[in-house]
Amino acid sequence: MQITDVRTIRIEVPLERSLGVSRGRALDARGAAFVVVETDAGITGVGEGVGPEPYIVERIVEEKYAPRLIGKNPLDIERHWAAMLTDDLYKDRKGQGVSAASGVDIALWDIAGKHHGVPVYRLLGGPVGGDLKPYASDLFWQAPEPMADRAASYVDRGFAGVKTHLGRGVDADKERVAAIRDAVGPETALMVDMNCGYDRPDARRAGRMLAEYDVYWYEEPLSPYDIEGLAALREELAVPIAAGENEYTKWGFQDLFEADAVDYAMPDVMRCGGITEATKICALAETYGTVVTPHCFTTGVGLAASMHVMAASPACEWLEFDVTDFPVYEALFETPPTLDDGRIAPPEDPGLGVSLDPDVIDEYRVD
Ligand SMILES: [Mg+2]
Structure with a gap:
């Protein structure tokens, strides 16, 4: 061939x-x-x-x-x-x-x-466990009430975790975390992503606040260039630190792991070097006792690639699932993923299990 x-x-x-x-x-x-x-x-x-x-x-x-x-x-x-x-x-x-x-x-x-x-996960030696546990990734910045309502709707759909995007001041963040926590209840994992929004002092203040609301992980509080700062936050705060969507290759992740900078490593399969490299990052993470939760906020092709990596690695937890109604997401799957009792099965069709259906793609195509 x-x-x-x-x-x-x-x-x-x-x-x-x-x-x-x-x-x-x-x-x-x-x-x-x-x-x-x-x-x-x-x-x-x-x-x-x-x-x-x-x-x-x-x-x-x-x-x-x-x-x-x-x-x-x-x-x-x-x-x-x-x-x-x-x-x-x-x-x-x-x-x-x-x-x-x-x-x-x-x-x-x-x-x-x-x-x-x-399916690709079979070539990688999977599956290692049961179906994947997704969290609902959305809850972008709005007033507290609509964010809380949206969060509750994802819990109603069966998601065991929800992620929100904050980082516009500790007081304003606190209002939203409080509203969302109240809406989703104490059992739901609540992840908070700051998208690199804070400097070290504000990241410390925000992190102390998040711990009061039993936040599951505190994602990218700092610039990805500040690995030492992440490590210092991880040492000081009660809330676990997640980062890695802006990192590349196993060597980049080795720097994060060696610095004790993350509790949750978030390689993006579509950025870090593909399935080949993500699989190696997962193996490396195992040696450091670090959980991998791949970053995945892209199309159905990227979702499928992430699911195959996760299905084949014992290091992985929590599938990031985009619930913003992105039109090139579930629609690209041969067999669209469905949430069943809080879990999503990896694709079973040969290969990734996706195709670039022109009926879906052509509407958005840029020449
Ligand atoms: Mg993120």
């Missing part, structure tokens, strides 16, 4: 509801870059690289990586990973080169699964 083509499909989805996060920032549209790898065996693989800039991922995949891959056997995944990320004289160690390689890597795993006729 040989790779005959590597290309990208880029989309941009305008959002009906603006997604507000820390420091007054908000998302009004969400983009994505899919990677499509064709073979002479008639098998097509699909991946996704989260840039965050889809047009940069597109350029890197098509101009830098495609020429290195065409004509090669798509099943030689480790070799292709090295060809993209470690063989060059000058290394692209972090950033969008790794994101672009992640998208290619995911597409190659999709091809491998389809070639062998099994």
Whole structure:
């Protein structure tokens, strides 16, 4: 089997509801870059690289990586990973080169699964446990009451955990945490994501407040550049620290682990180096006794890739499940994921179990 083509499909989805996060920032549209790898065996693989800039991922995949891959056997995944990320004289160690390689890597795993006729998690040695436990990822910045109402609706749907996005001042955050905790009750895991919104003193103040509300994890309180600061917070605060969506490769995660910076490591499969690298980060996390909860706030392709990694690693807990009604999410699955008694089963179709249905994609496609 040989790779005959590597290309990208880029989309941009305008959002009906603006997604507000820390420091007054908000998302009004969400983009994505899919990677499509064709073979002479008639098998097509699909991946996704989260840039965050889809047009940069597109350029890197098509101009830098495609020429290195065409004509090669798509099943030689480790070799292709090295060809993209470690063989060059000058290394692209972090950033969008790794994101672009992640998208290619995911597409190659999709091809491998389809070639062998099994879901990707089987190729990775899974499943290690039962179905995955999702938490509802949403609760972007609004007034406390609508955030609390929305949180309660996710608990009613059967989610055992909900995540909110705060970071606009400790007092304003406190009002929202109090309202959400009141709405979801004491049994629901409540995660709080600050999206890197605070400096060290405010992160400390906010962390003490969150502990009063039994917050499950405190996500990205600080800039991802401040690993020492994260470690100091983890040492001082009662609330567990989560971070890693802005980190790349196993070497980047080794820095987090060596610094004792996180209780929950959050590699993004679409950024950290794909399924190949996420699996290794999970293994590394096991050696440090660190729980992995992959960051996943993207399309159905990324969700599927994350589910396969999680289903095959004993280090993983809590599937991040986007409940914002993103139109390119469940709709991309061959068999859409469903919440059953608070759990979601990993895809059973060969490969990732997703496809870029033109009826869904074309509406948002950017040429
Ligand atoms: Mg986050």
